[in-house]
Amino acid sequence: MSEIKRDEVMNYRPGPDSELPLDEGERVLATFLPDRKRYWTDHAILAVLGVVLVSAALFWLNRPAQVPIAGFAIVIGMAARGLYFRSEAFARRWQLTDRRLIGPQGRQVMLLELATVRALMGDVQLVTKSGGKHLIRHLADAGPVVAQIERMKNQRAAQRATEGDVE
Secondary structure: HHHHOOOOOHHHHHHHHHOOOOOOOOEEEEEEEOOHHHHHHHHHHHHHHHHHHHHHHHOOOOOOOHHHHHHHHHHHHHHHHHHHHHHHHHHHHHHEEOOEOOOHHOOOEEEHEEEEEEEEOEEEEEEEEEOEEEOOOOOOOOOHHHHHHHHHHHHHHHHHHHHHOOO
8 A cells, every 4th residue: 555645834833943044154133023913904904805895796796785794704704814824924934144034934035136125015025036926924114124135135245246256
């Protein structure tokens, strides 16, 4: 009989244990953690958008009597989703080092590989030169995080230029 092997995805546990270790001489300059207020605000915005879209669809289908119950169900559903994923969302963190960004689940982005860093509501989107995309989610204020990452990227580029190396 063939053996069924456990999928590695099942071994994932959020938090510092899932992060890559620092390289020798590498320093952590900042740690970006999710903000509770922003997390619940994001869920509230999604609930409101869901209620509006479903209400519009129900009116279009000539079923206005179902709007209150559908709206209630959407709000309850988003609250349940928020409660269910809360522990995982708050266990995720990103660390900015002098060389790279280290994220959850073994993710990493070298600073000189970043093509775009931009604020996206309360999140920061990282786009690499190869097209890879990552989100640092539920930040209280994304603007200063973008500025800090850009500043470190520029410092790393200047450092590499003076060393004569290319990363």
